[in-house]
Amino acid sequence: MALSAPPAVAAPAPARGLRRRRLLWLVIALAVLCAVAIASVGVGSRTVSVGDVLAALGGSVDGFDEAAVAKRIPRTLLAVLAGAALGLSGAVMQGVTRNPLADPGILGVNTGASLAVVAALATVGLSSATGYIWVAIAGASVTAVFVYTVGSLGRGGASPLKLALAGAATSAALTSLISAVVLPRGDISGTVRSWLIGGVGGATFASISQVLPFLAVGLLLSMLSARSLNSLALGDELAAGLGERVAVARGAAAFGAVLLCGAVTAVTGPIGFVGLVVPHACRLLIGVDHRWLLPLSAVLGAILLTSTDVLGRIVARPEEIDVGIITALVGAPFFIYIVRRQKVREL
Amino acid sequence: MTALQALPRTGISAAEIAGGRRRRTARRRLVVGILAALIVVAFVVSLCVGQTTYTPGDVLGVILGRDIDGASFTVGRLRLPRATLAVIAGLCFGIGGVTFQTMLRNPLASPDIIGISAGASAAAAFAIITLGLGATQVSIFAIVAGLGIALLVYGLSFKDGVVGTRLILIGIGIAAMLDSLTAYVLSKAAQWDLQEASRWLTGSLNGTRWSEVVPVVIALAVLAPVLLTQSRNLSASQLGDDAASALGVRVEHTRIIVIIAAVGLIAFATAAAGPIAFVAFLSGPIAARIVGPGASLLIPSALVGSLLVVTADFLGQYAFGVRYPVGVITGVLGAPYLVYLIVRTNRSGGSL
The missing domain is CATH 1.10.3470.10 (ABC transporter involved in vitamin B12 uptake, BtuC)
Incomplete structure (x- = not known):
């Protein structure tokens, strides 16, 4: 275990380090989640460009791509x-x-x-x-x-x-x-x-x-x-x-x-x-x-x-x-x- | 001889022990006799009774090869192979299941639970739907897959020897994977294949032909004697691996032989009848309850398995408005018993 309990005397400093490390992981994880969610909207049997994703998010459902995105948004949200x-x-x-x-x-x-x-x-x-x-x-x-x-x-x-x-x-x-x-x-x-x-x-x-x-x-x-x-x-x-x-x-x-x-x-x-x-x-x-x-x-x-x-x-x-x-x-x-x-x- | 010196203090004489042993042997013989008689009765009933009912005389005539109007087709071509497969497959499931349960000292270690049936099923679904193979090739595929999965589970749970509980849990994991594969294959199936595959996956004896029965009979004739010769070693291994090897049992050697024979039986029966739910699992504990302690369970549990399948198939055909495949009946009967068994095992810590 990398996180075995620190010795009592030096408690405050490692505890702060641990806290920083935990926050860091949480932030990284959230960032990855955003990336994955965007990928989930863009990727599928039909790959959609970022511009179309943004257009579809804006409410437009004109082209095939935008329709695909409109279908993928609830799916991504549910996932x-x-x-x-x-x-x-x-x-x-x-x-x-x-x-x-x-x-x-x-x-x-x-x-x-x-x-x-x-x-x-x-x-x-x-x-x-x-x-x-x-x-x-x-x-x-x-x-x-x-x-x-x-x-x-x-x-x-x-x-x-x-x-x-x-x-x-x-x-x-x-x-x-x-x-x-x-x-x-x-x-x-x-x-x-x-x-x-x-x-x-x-x-x-x-x-x-x-x-x-x-x-x-x-x-x-x-x-x-x-x-x-x-x-x-x-x-x-x-x-x-x-x-x-x-x-x-x-x-x-x-x-x-x-x-x-x-x-x-x-x-x-x-x-x-x-x-x-x-x-x-x-x-x-x-x-x-x-x-x-x-x-x-x-x-x-x-x-x-x-x-x-x-x-x-x-x-x-x-x-x-x-x-x-x-x-x-x-x-x-x-x-x-x-x-x-x-x-x-x-x- | 310390055991003998200790005996008088507990108040049991050698004569009483011998008497107890005689009583248990007599009881075991009686149970085996009654079970065999019940199987014969169920077999005959399932031949005679149906949409049209024939007398036992007619049925006997058909079996002896006489040509009887109507009965020759209904009994000879439809009911006889079906009932025979029910008996034989039940024997295979019963003996294969109890072998695993005895060897691993846990009633949950039956092929239904540790993934062997799941392996055979996944292979069969794949063969039927994706490869579009015929009945014989599907059977071969299922048998090879069952053996392969058994060896895989055994190999994965090997770590300074095999511990029963670890093997069960790893088997459960493998079974989950295989089930999801089966589900995937099914989701890609065309409607006709789907019918065929889902009938197979629930375990059904509908439309049994002699060509399906014969391989199972041969497998039983070859592999069951192998298991029976190992029954003494199996009983010894119930004392634990260390005690068994102290008694002169070559534990790993016995295990490999027994696993291959038992999986072979299960896989052949599964290939012919589908994985009839919980028969392999139920037979051992039921047999243990009727026979009582101290005897080898192989034969009684084979008989219990056989009786279960014949009876459940008969019930499934005629007892309800809808015709259920045999696997549904054994599944519904088996589910509460499975749960009861867990409760009992946890409470007493006993093995079978």
């Missing part, structure tokens, strides 16, 4: 929002469960949201986007509570291994229920299949504006819990000793995380591994303080999702590869790397 929400959600989940393997995908929360949406689609025939979001959040919350309860049964509490296994098993079970719901319904299976891959292609300003309030509440809850996540990282007893109301703090943070990933899943479909990879990368850059880790995770998550979306548009031109596929292809090796790095006893 940024979804990436930020997933990265933040992963960081909070890893903090709440004190588990390096926590991720909305691994813990089965995304699958829970998916099952809820698919079931609602098949039985009630949801039409409003807000309905999707509520249903997805309900499914995500139930699954999260369930997986956490199951994973923390028995001796040793919620160890990383038990949680990851409980999540994976729950996810497998829910996936087979999804196929049982979808299979006899030929009429919705096409929609459901493309939704289940997870992508930001179908974004519109209307769907974004509907998901925005949920994301805002989730963001607020998560950011407010940064300080308590820091004390929770010391262990429950120590956190209680520091005056933290452990159960309340954990519940609020977890609810924020579930809100974020449930709402995103409702719009984009399940996108895995963003929440796993991003917090680890952030910890390498700026250390483990959640007050810095959470914002940087959000920014890095946005960068990751937006850039993989651009990548998916470039590699298979003129077709596209949905972002959910690429994040799984990139994220799963990273997951394996983390698993291999863990000591056997911790697993």
